[in-house]
């Protein structure tokens with residue numbers, strides 16, 4: 001590189017660093033001074049005089065307390081802002097930027113050359129000159145999108161043209177330029193190679209400096225209501241989508257918070273794995289959960305099928321599962337719920353002291369007294385109101401009953417005190433209620449207060465009303481929560497009626513088989529167990545019955561590993577987040593739960609959106625694995641031809657065929673030693689949890705962590721993990737345990753084997769008993785080594 005260029009760039013860097021350092025100092029002192037003024041406001045609390053003798057005194061006291069509170073919260077806010085700025089600047093100052101582009105806006109007559117530097121966040125000096133632009137600024141798109149020459153980029157005002165004359169990339173470490181080079185491509189291969197040959201860790205990293213053109217499309221798309229990202233294993237779907245979250249938070253800053261963005265991830269381990277990316281980009285994490293968590297937290301009394309159960313048991317009843325997970329079933333539930341507007345809503349009596357206080361017949365009458373225009377939600381609302389009125393009118397009737405008299409006779413002193421409201425003024429840590437409490441305290445003084453009654457009759461009247469109101473309170477809560485709707489009975493009724501709403505024949509299911517299956521589901525519901533498929537159906541029916549309108553505050557919803565969802569689940573999510581734009585990522589080749597049924601998913605899900613607002617991006621280039629590993633894994637698939645390996649060199653995968661498990665174990669030990677020497681993160685992937693547990697015992701190596709539940713943390717170093725928990729993760733080295741017919745012997749396990757093998761970045765080893773899996777027959781033999789000793 002030309003010395004002059006290096007000198008000029010060093011100068012620019014130093015100028016930027018100087019300005020940043022200055023700004024850092026200013027921010028530091030502004031944090032200090034806000035801290036001081038917060039202290040002084042806090043001290044002034046002591047000067048607030050409590051004037052409580054007169055009404056105007058109380059008002060004055062309250063006003064002055066409020067003023068103090070306001071001052072305090074303003075200062076706290078500016079302190080938080082300054083602290084955030086300080087944190088960002090501290091991070092920026094190590095690597096202020098990673099790229100530069102020179103361009104002109106080619107439409108103008110006499111184009112003026114502009115130079116911008118691109119970094120993790122923008123930075124401007126005291127005169128408001130931008131020394132660094134945020135990578136998410138519209139103009140920065142040029143850097144990711146094309147090479148030298150004419151390019152266009154999207155701004156909020158429309159498409160803008162530009163002519164790029166220079167693209168320069170930097171590697172800056174601790175404020176010094178380590179390398180810099182000019183490139184004509186979108187992102188130079190050298191930089192990408194550098195990023196990819198690094199070692200994996202238990203945390204995913206951001207790809208901000210090397211985002212590829214196709215990924216940039218995903219990141220900056222704001223038009224689509226449904227953005228479909230289909231891509232091979234390791235093609236950077238997850239990486240791109242996390243950048244997209246950061247982009248959206250920037251693009252809609254002030255209007256969108258991270259709490260309005262939800263990511264559905266395949267399992268909890270994965271949440272742990274991607275946890276650092278957004279904070280690394282200077283943003284807060286979005287809400288992350290698994291579908292299991294989303295569904296099961298709504299049904300605390302039911303054991304919803306776990307990931308492991310789903311993986312290991314769901315294979316049975318596949319035709320029935322297919323029907324239950326279909327869009328046709330979603331529509332069947334919708335139609336069934338609609339008919340509840342006219343009849344058949346299952347209702348329970350509101351019970352009081354073991355007797356129906358409001359009978360189910362009476363509630364049903366109320367429920368269906370409203371005219372046909374009422375929807376289920378409105379019907380419920382109106383019924384609730386009427387029931388609440390009935391409940392309050394019940395107080396007058398109940399007070400005269402014997403049980404009330406008896407309760408009064410048996411009241412202890414403490415119960416009596418509680419009923420008449422004697423007690424102390426309580427001061428907690430809520431400033432606003434405390435202010436009121438202080439005022440009360442000044443008026444009442446400390447200590448318990450006895451309530452005076454004019455007569456014994458008045459006392460009895462008071463007590464009996466209190467007792468009745470208190471006893472009816474749980475009923476009011478039940479009514480508010482719509483407990484009088486019998487969801488379990490309704491769910492069972494739906495299952496028994498489903499064949500009237502769904503064409504079972506189109507799924508090749510005989511009515512008798514369906515009804516037999518329904519009885520199994522009912523028995524398991526009684527035992528408080530539900531599969532994830534049934535849980536979703538149950539929740540959807542419940543939401544329709546209660547007129548739930550979904551979480552309207554959520555604006556962006558991301559679903560990773562969409563191939564493991566049923567169309568029903570996706571439709572349910574669409575229903576549950578009606579105002580969200582969806583970005584869904586998937587690789588049909590990694591459908592390990594839904595298998596062949598995943599194939600129609602894209603069509604099914606798209607049908608729920610306006611077709612004009614559905615976009616799809618396909619990523620075929622893979623980044624995770626070496627060329628040798630990608631070439632090997634893609635042939636495990638029947639149609640993996642259009643997966644392009646990134647040209648990164650490594651060893652061919654090795655298949656060890658060994659005569660028995662004890663030989664396999666010895667080989668495994670050797671492999672472990674080797675990877676430990678290289679300090680590789682290594683996963684020994686078994687098919688099932690039972691295999692993982694057994695292997696951990698046989699191996700008896702304390703340095704190898706057994707991951708058997710998604711709630712564990714991802715351990716550093718070496719792990720044993722069952723296949724379904726390794727989804728979405730990556731490791732320097734992967735060892736597949738029992739890569740033979742005993743575990744991967746059927747065509748239906750092809751995708752599973754592909755998913756597992758594609759977790760490897762640098763080294764892939766397969767250990768097989770006797771001979772390798774029949775599924776490897778599709779892989780050309782020159783793509784891997786076979787070793788039998």
Ligand SMILES: Nc1ncnc2c1ncn2[C@@H]1O[C@H](COP(=O)(O)OP(=O)(O)OP(=O)(O)O)[C@@H](O)[C@H]1O
Nearest residue numbers: 207210211212233234235236237238239623624728
């Ligand atoms: N543009 C890029 N620059 C640098 N690294 C990248 C880029 N895109 C992807 N990667 C890296 O490639 C690896 C695979 O990416 P990622 O996990 O996002 O793929 P994926 O498509 O979600 O894979 P899978 O479907 O197997 O879970 C990660 O280590 C990621 O950091």
